[in-house]
Amino acid sequence: MSHGSRGVLRNAAALLIGRALGQIVRAVAVLWAAAHLGPGGWGVFGYLVASLDIFKVLTNFGLDTAAIRAFALSRDAPRATERAVATLKVGTAALGFVLVAIVALLASGYQGYRGWMILLGVTLLPQAFTATLTARFQAEHAMERLIVVQIVTGVVYLGAVYLLVHAGSGVGGFIVLLVVLELVSLLATFGIWRRTFARAAATATSAARGFRATLAPLVRQAVPLGAVELLSMVYSRLGVFLLEHFHGHDATGRFYAAMKIADPLVIIGGAIAISALPVLSRLAAEHRTRDVVRLFVRYSVGSAVLACVLAAIVSFYSADVLRLLRPQYVAGAPALSALAWATAFMLQNQLSSTVLYAYGKFHYVAACAAFNLLVCIALGLWLVPMWGVAGAGLAALGTEGLNAIVQLTLVAKVLRAARKGALA
Numbered sequence: 131m132s133h134g135s136r137g138v139l140r141n142a143a144a145l146l147i148g149r150a151l152g153q154i155v156r157a158v159a160v161l162w163a164a165a166h167l168g169p170g171g172w173g174v175f176g177y178l179v180a181s182l183d184i185f186k187v188l189t190n191f192g193l194d195t196a197a198i199r200a201f202a203l204s205r206d207a208p209r210a211t212e213r214a215v216a217t218l219k220v221g222t223a224a225l226g227f228v229l230v231a232i233v234a235l236l237a238s239g240y241q242g243y244r245g246w247m248i249l250l251g252v253t254l255l256p257q258a259f260t261a262t263l264t265a266r267f268q269a270e271h272a273m274e275r276l277i278v279v280q281i282v283t284g285v286v287y288l289g290a291v292y293l294l295v296h297a298g299s300g301v302g303g304f305i306v307l308l309v310v311l312e313l314v315s316l317l318a319t320f321g322i323w324r325r326t327f328a329r330a331a332a333t334a335t336s337a338a339r340g341f342r343a344t345l346a347p348l349v350r351q352a353v354p355l356g357a358v359e360l361l362s363m364v365y366s367r368l369g370v371f372l373l374e375h376f377h378g379h380d381a382t383g384r385f386y387a388a389m390k391i392a393d394p395l396v397i398i399g400g401a402i403a404i405s406a407l408p409v410l411s412r413l414a415a416e417h418r419t420r421d422v423v424r425l426f427v428r429y430s431v432g433s434a435v436l437a438c439v440l441a442a443i444v445s446f447y448s449a450d451v452l453r454l455l456r457p458q459y460v461a462g463a464p465a466l467s468a469l470a471w472a473t474a475f476m477l478q479n480q481l482s483s484t485v486l487y488a489y490g491k492f493h494y495v496a497a498c499a500a501f502n503l504l505v506c507i508a509l510g511l512w513l514v515p516m517w518g519v520a521g522a523g524l525a526a527l528g529t530e531g532l533n534a535i536v537q538l539t540l541v542a543k544v545l546r547a548a549r550k551g552a553l554a
Contacts, residue, residue: 155284176386191356369522384462468523
């Protein structure tokens with residue numbers, strides 16, 4: 131096995147271990163909070179958080195993925211890349227907060243929750259800096275150093291939920307908790323970053339000279355990536371917004387609970403995909419198409435087998451898991467089953483996107499994301515009014531399944547062209 135492949139697996143394993151440990155603890159906290167708030171309160175919470183997720187994507191707007199690729203392809207000025215990303219993110223985070231405040235104050239859908247929405251907007255700045263610092267660890271295949279961050283935030287979350295539940299806190303208390311968690315995550319990540327990279331950053335002579343040269347290509351790459359992330363986030367949260375509009379807080383709460391239970395399944399493909407990006411980018415730049423194909427097939431098959439096994443288990447026990455929260459959540463079992471299988475397709479789509487990113491085909495992924503949004507809107511408007519929570523889950527499943535076919539077709543096209551180019 132090549133050094134690059136070992137790096138991918140080691141980094142993916144670190145991501146999986148860190149996220150799995152953190153997600154297990156956080157999952158307990160999330161389910162505890164959902165049981166405490168009930169479908170109605172959890173629906174309000176989910177609606178606000180899903181709204182914030184859109185603004186998080188606007189704040190990031192592709193910069194993290196572009197930074198990982200930049201680190202992988204040019205390692206002579208990592209500090210310049212970090213400075214360029216951080217500078218851009220200060221501006222995008224400030225703009226994101228302003229947009230949150232404007233939407234919260236003007237949109238009628240946030241009446242009664244405007245203060246909570248604006249408070250959530252505060253999390254955009256620490257989240258932006260945490261993601262910037264994390265990108266360096268991802269590019270350097272050093273994610274094992276951040277395992278402790280996932281565990282610490284998970285433990286803090288669980289302990290805080292315990293206190294909030296016993297204090298009888300409502301939705302507002304859990305909103306404040308999210309702000310605290312972002313600050314804890316930033317402080318922990320920054321402390322580890324200083325011990326790992328600060329000395330190298332201080333001695334980098336190319337940082338000042340490379341800042342402007344790094345900024346322009348980052349922006350060029352980030353724009354299509356940001357469009358992809360924004361479109362993807364909108365269609366992944368569309369079910370929440372449609373349910374809130376057509377069926378109210380209770381239905382939204384049932385679907386959001388199903389989403390949070392299915393979310394940990396995404397860490398499998400996400401860990402492998404983000405870890406594979408630096409290696410695949412270098413292999414693509416070196417015209418080593420056979421190696422790209424070999425790694426893509428290996429990771430696709432492995433993640434597919436694991437994802438399908440987990441999806442089958444979650445689907446079989448979906449009603450029992452939701453009953454542990456409250457009997458009122460059991461109506462969300464069909465949605466949980468559909469989301470579990472949608473996640474299996476989503477993992478393959480993440481890996482396919484990684485190959486397209488490695489070859490610089492950002493516009494292909496952007497076109498796919500736009501197509502997915504249209505499909506999801508059509509399916510959502512058809513299924514959600516008719517079947518409610520189950521319809522939202524089926525809309526997500528249909529969108530991801532069709533997306534898998536489209537992206538695999540594009541990957542085959544790109545790899546075939548790359549192989550012909552290498553032979554020529």
